[in-house]
Amino acid sequence: MDNQKESEKNLSVGLPDSEILHLLTTISRELVCLHEPDGTYIYVSPNSEKIIGYKSEELIGKNPYDYFHPDEKRLIQERSHQPLLRGEENIHSTFRFLHKDGRYIWLQSDNSLTIHPTTGKKYLHTSSRDISEKINTEANLALAERRFKTLFHDSPIGLVLTGGHGYIDETNEAFARFLGYQNYEVVGKHFTEISSDDGLEENLKYRDEVQKGIIDNYSIEKQYIHKSGKKVWAYLTVTVLRDDLGHPIHYLAQIIDINERKKNETLLREKNDRLRAATNSYLTQNKQLQAYNQIISHHLRAPVSNLRSLLDLMKESDQLKEVKEIESHLENVTENLETVLSELITTLKIQNSDQFQPEPVNIQLSFDNVLRLLNGEIKSKQAEVQSNFSGANTVYFSKDFLETIFLHLLGNSLRYADPNRKLRISVESFPIGTQTAISFSDNGIGIDLERYGDQIFQLRKTFHRHISGKGLGLFLIKYKMESVGGRIEVRSKPGEGATFLMYFPERSDAE
Amino acid sequence: MTPKICVIDDDTIYQFTTKKIISNAGIKEDVLLFSDAENALEFFHKESQNKDKLPDIIFLDINMPFMDGWQFLDAYGKISPTFPKPIVIFLVSSSVDEADTDRAAKIPMISGYIFKPFTKEKLLDSLAHLQS
Numbered sequence: 187m188d189n190q191k192e193s194e195k196n197l198s199v200g201l202p203d204s205e206i207l208h209l210l211t212t213i214s215r216e217l218v219c220l221h222e223p224d225g226t227y228i229y230v231s232p233n234s235e236k237i238i239g240y241k242s243e244e245l246i247g248k249n250p251y252d253y254f255h256p257d258e259k260r261l262i263q264e265r266s267h268q269p270l271l272r273g274e275e276n277i278h279s280t281f282r283f284l285h286k287d288g289r290y291i292w293l294q295s296d297n298s299l300t301i302h303p304t305t306g307k308k309y310l311h312t313s314s315r316d317i318s319e320k321i322n323t324e325a326n327l328a329l330a331e332r333r334f335k336t337l338f339h340d341s342p343i344g345l346v347l348t349g350g351h352g353y354i355d356e357t358n359e360a361f362a363r364f365l366g367y368q369n370y371e372v373v374g375k376h377f378t379e380i381s382s383d384d385g386l387e388e389n390l391k392y393r394d395e396v397q398k399g400i401i402d403n404y405s406i407e408k409q410y411i412h413k414s415g416k417k418v419w420a421y422l423t424v425t426v427l428r429d430d431l432g433h434p435i436h437y438l439a440q441i442i443d444i445n446e447r448k449k450n451e452t453l454l455r456e457k458n459d460r461l462r463a464a465t466n467s468y469l470t471q472n473k474q475l476q477a478y479n480q481i482i483s484h485h486l487r488a489p490v491s492n493l494r495s496l497l498d499l500m501k502e503s504d505q506l507k508e509v510k511e512i513e514s515h516l517e518n519v520t521e522n523l524e525t526v527l528s529e530l531i532t533t534l535k536i537q538n539s540d541q542f543q544p545e546p547v548n549i550q551l552s553f554d555n556v557l558r559l560l561n562g563e564i565k566s567k568q569a570e571v572q573s574n575f576s577g578a579n580t581v582y583f584s585k586d587f588l589e590t591i592f593l594h595l596l597g598n599s600l601r602y603a604d605p606n607r608k609l610r611i612s613v614e615s616f617p618i619g620t621q622t623a624i625s626f627s628d629n630g631i632g633i634d635l636e637r638y639g640d641q642i643f644q645l646r647k648t649f650h651r652h653i654s655g656k657g658l659g660l661f662l663i664k665y666k667m668e669s670v671g672g673r674i675e676v677r678s679k680p681g682e683g684a685t686f687l688m689y690f691p692e693r694s695d696a697e
Numbered sequence: 698m699t700p701k702i703c704v705i706d707d708d709t710i711y712q713f714t715t716k717k718i719i720s721n722a723g724i725k726e727d728v729l730l731f732s733d734a735e736n737a738l739e740f741f742h743k744e745s746q747n748k749d750k751l752p753d754i755i756f757l758d759i760n761m762p763f764m765d766g767w768q769f770l771d772a773y774g775k776i777s778p779t780f781p782k783p784i785v786i787f788l789v790s791s792s793v794d795e796a797d798t799d800r801a802a803k804i805p806m807i808s809g810y811i812f813k814p815f816t817k818e819k820l821l822d823s824l825a826h827l828q829s
Binding site for chain 2: 487488
């Protein structure tokens with residue numbers, strides 16, 4: 187009961203002022219002191235030990251000037267103490283104070299002058315707190331900034347600081363020199379003013395991704411515009427500095443001069459291209475030599491060995507009938523040999539790179555030339571030939587070779603006509619992407635591609651031995667088409683005719 | 698015993714001269730002649746168990762349209778183990794390409810490689826294989 191009464195009394199009456207003050211000064215992190223006008227401590231709040239290491243009784247009668255950092259005593263005297271005594275208000279001072287453990291801590295004080303209402307005596311009132319942690323952080327920041335500035339300006343690598351808008355806030359010697367400018371000429375420019383338009387799109391794309399917060403840095407190779415107007419290659423790395431909300435504040439760009447390397451790269455690439463072209467041309471030549479080797483062994487050696495055999499038999503023979511028979515064979519073989527030789531010469535002419543000069547060739551004109559050549563055969567077979575070259579008028583090819591292909595395909599169609607139906611041949615041209623295609627179809631006996639598909643373009647002994655046409659063989663056609671970047675395909679079913687599809691390159695650098 | 702000879706080659710003039718060389722060598726037996734390797738293969742299928750019809754020696758051309766000598770050998774090798782007698786095979790070609798001769802050397806079925814022109818001497822040399 188008594189206890190309850192006591193607490194009720196406390197609640198209604200409240201704590202005495204002295205007790206509240208005591209609580210405040212023990213719990214609070216503020217060191218509250220009262221000083222004589224010369225600074226001597228009259229009162230020091232009981233929490234002093236927690237803040238500056240000294241108990242209040244250790245300081246009473248002492249002067250704070252004994253604890254100030256020697257470098258700041260005069261500063262405090264002039265900037266805080268005297269103005270305070272003159273009656274100036276809002277004096278806040280920041281200074282170093284010797285902690286009892288021997289280190290200096292940073293204190294920040296709010297000071298005021300109080301005048302005793304009755305005695306008129308002046309006292310100084312200070313309320314201080316330890317701000318060492320904050321100061322140290324700031325000092326580190328300032329130091330970091332100084333270091334950064336030194337590094338920034340003395341760096342051998344070009345460095346640029348731009349704001350979010352893309353204008354250059356700061357640049358260093360290395361970057362300015364790289365572009366042939368003075369520092370001050372570069373500052374204030376928008377980065378696009380000194381960038382080449384090549385690849386600028388990529389640059390802006392990355393910058394945009396940074397702005398959106400997708401990425402924090404990027405590296406690209408880009409070209410800047412030197413003061414002289416020429417383009418210079420650089421390797422650029424951009425790092426973004428964001429605020430707490432993630433918005434970019436600054437972009438730090440590091441620019442490394444790679445102009446020499448790029449020049450060498452280009453040279454190297456050109457050399458490499460030339461080398462590759464040379465290699466390709468050697469490979470092509472090698473393939474051609476192999477093809478000739480085949481042609482020579484199959485198409486010259488075979489008739490020559492036949493000649494030899496026939497002559498040997500003739501020498502042995504003593505019957506006129508037999509000799510006559512051998513003679514007629516000799517006639518055939520000789521004719522065949524002449525054909526093969528003339529074909530080979532034609533081929534060699536076409537294969538000769540000086541001879542094979544691709545040019546825009548009018549398809550219709552070439553086809554008509556071939557029709558005229560084979561007119562007799564077409565008439566005697568009563569074949570019907572339709573052509574339509576309105577889809578694409580020209581191919582970029584050799585006129586001679588195009589005619590050779592037409593001659594060969596027409597010859598094939600006439601030779602492999604189906605005896606049970608009228609031979610129809612249809613030739614058309616049409617564009618396919620950047621290429622021009624020509625399709626050549628007939629309704630002849632066709633080819634069983636299931637069985638012979640892989641052989642149709644190979645060199646065979648059916649090298650027109652019994653044909654009047656001067657064809658080169660499908661294999662040479664295929665080979666030639668491929669060597670200039672085109673191709674030839676066949677589609678066929680036995681009894682349904684055949685379609686040859688030729689794709690001619692738009693322009694060809696092969697050769 | 699007169700050997701039975703089979704010639705597979707699409708070159709009619711070669712066929713003519715080879716037949717002559719064979720008959721001039723005193724071999725009276727008719728030569729089995731094929732211009733097309735597929736026809737030859739059909740024959741071997743049909744007569745695979747007929748000892749009298751099967752030849753003792755084949756002179757096979759490599760380079761022929763449609764089915765060439767290599768393709769013929771592939772197909773022939775699948776049926777020849779059932780034949781009632783051994784058959785000697787010689788490849789005949791005008792090719793001096795090493796790729797061809799190397800390839801031929803890897804095929805056990807082949808007894809030899811003859812470069813054209815075919816002669817009486819080459820015929821007699823290859824027939825000597827039949828005695829061994």
